[in-house]
Amino acid sequence: MxxxxxxxxxxxxxxxxxxxxxxxxxxxxxxxxxxxxxxxxxxxxxxxxxxxxxxxxxxxxxxxxxxxxxxxxxxxxxxxxxxxELVEGRTLGQHLAGGPLDWRIGVRICAEVAAALAAAHGENVVHRDIKPGNIMLTPSGAKVLDFGIAAAIGTADDDPDGPVMGTPAYVAPERFAGHPATAATDMFAVGTLLYQCLSGRLPWLRATPTELVHAECHDDPDPLPEIDGMPGEVIDMMSRCLAKDPLERPTAMVAALLLAEAVDARVYVPMTDFEPAVAPTTSWVDEPTSASQAGRHRA
Structure with missing residues (x-):
């Protein structure tokens, strides 16, 4: 320079x-x-x-x-x-390199991430790249970073035939079928993040990106290990976030409030709830099936 x-x-x-x-x-x-x-x-x-x-x-x-x-x-x-803003601390990814977090810490982090997304969705912004490397943990709480590939909710990709924007392990299934990013796609990433905080690993472990995308679209998440003292509501919320159908996923506001209540924490969320994503007009459940389709992602 x-x-x-x-x-x-x-x-x-x-x-x-x-x-x-x-x-x-x-x-x-x-x-x-x-x-x-x-x-x-x-x-x-x-x-x-x-x-x-x-x-x-x-x-x-x-x-x-x-x-x-x-x-x-x-x-x-x-x-x-x-x-x-200069945010000092370590990323959630750095913390997870040492294994799973105490469930109370992991749930609180995800409550704060969901609260941040509730604010974004209220401004018609979808993040599209929620992952551990974009969450900074600070003494005052979690901070969501990098809106570099954010877009207006429901906006079509700049290049419909190009790669799906996001990190494959956290991208919602409907995105691989070409549907626009919505608030519900961010919530799938929150579910993946919560699973990772609780278990120290991703919900699906596969050898190749193609196999990973196929599993996200068709398979149930691997069972979580039993965690002493964790309320069943947390598991239910995580499962709802990881639903294949975007209409079954909770809003960010609902997730933030329920997760915060589970650990007796406080989060700041907008006062108005938001409707879930509009249902896709075509089925995506049977897609993608080929390596070329599964390859539509950005690492």
Whole structure:
């Protein structure tokens, strides 16, 4: 980069993350004298300014304690960047590398994630990539990160014949049949996340992506190990989130409130509940069956 200060105010102090499409820097806002995180798109990416601006706008509309806030958007040398709340801690993925969590901790984390999604869905935004690596655990609670592939609820994919946006193990079955992302697709990811917190593994363990997608679309989740003291309502909520039919999944608000009650925790959710996703007009249960269909995903 030609300069280490963006927009005349954001000094890049230390690089704290590198991905295929972007770098994240620990930065300093020289105008407001506060630490920030700055996500800068990699120069070799063909990412358009409009796509990154859409990400910034999606997250900036969400004023919620369990969502990492967005402060600003800009470009430097034709590279778009987003200035965000600096969230310090470890990701849920890093914690799960050591095995399953205490069930009370796992349930509370998922209650907070569901509360964040209730706020997003209330703004007509679906995240589309809920997974352990996008959940930061902080002393004040869980924070949902990276609205990079967020979209308006029900919006068709930019490339219907291209890869399904998201991480395969957390993508809802109807998405592999080409249906748009809805609030219910985020809830399937919450169910997968809860299962993983409680067991230390995914609901389906398969050798290849094709086999994994087939299992998600057709097979029941592997049974959870018995967990002493955990209310049956938690298992029921997890099972409902993992339902093949999106209409059977709970709303984010319902999931947040029930899970929080199970561990005597408090979460902030909007006051109005939201209807579940509109039922697909065509059957997806028997799809996909081929490797080419199962391959429609983004790692």
């Amino acid at each position: 030609a300069t280490r200060t963006l927009g005349g105010r954001y000094q890049l102090v230390k690089r704290i993350g590198v991905g295929g499409m972007s770098e994240v820097w620990h930065g300093h806002d020289e105008v407001l004298d506060r630490p920030v995180a700055v996500k800068v798109m990699a120069p070799h990416q063909a990412t358009t300014v409009d796509i990154v601006r859409r990400e910034a706008r999606s997250a900036a509309r969400l004023a919620h304690p369990n969502v990492a806030g967005v402060h600003d958007f800009g470009t430097s040398a034709n590279q778009p960047y987003i200035v965000m």
